[in-house]
Amino acid sequence: MNETKPTMTVFAGTNGAGKSTLSMQMRDWLGELVDPDQIARELKPDNPRSADLSAGREAVKRIRSLIQSGANFAIETTLSGSFVLKHMQIAKESNYEIVVYYIGLEDVQMHIDRVASRVEQGGHWIAEEDIRFRYEQSLQNLKPALDIADQVIIIDNTYEPLIVAELVQGKMVYCADEIPNWANSVVVR
Secondary structure, eight states: OOHHHHSSEEEEEEEEEEEEHHHHHGGGGEEEOOOOOHHHHHHHHHHGGGGGGHHHHHHHHHHHHHHTTOOOEEEOOOOOOHHHHHHHHHHHHHOOEEEEEEEOOOOOOOOOOHHHHOOEEEEOOOHHHHHHHHHHHHHHHHHHHHHHEEEEEEEEOOOEEEEEEEETTEEEEOOSOOOOOTTTTTTOO
């Protein structure tokens, strides 16, 4: 990270990938963490999914305020829409260093299974069709994110977190010997 610039850290990946676990391990040096799921739980603890739209609006307000103030911050995202890409670009134009941690799993079924396991432990539910849609969209949106970000760390979390690749300023600085299938489309050697 560059100490002269504020940093926007993005934890991206389909639901169940392990974004929250990683961001919580790193929270002490990230600045404010903007997590729309957590905002939804704060707004409607009994039914967070009913607050998704309001939580999304609140996340936008917080991100814009943080960028305007020049504060370090982080966001969790499935990266399945253009919202975060747009705000990464806005932050970059505001002299931010953009760091992306993209976390993926072996296949979409593993994401579905992990979300089901999370629900059994009291976590929040996501519809299977939403996970399937987000899986494809997320990987597609990772490509433009690579162009915006100053640093991208791609992590396979199928069994344990393993760094698959690291790119700095669009150039590969590390690539594992074995690339998981899900990452093949974005990790070009």
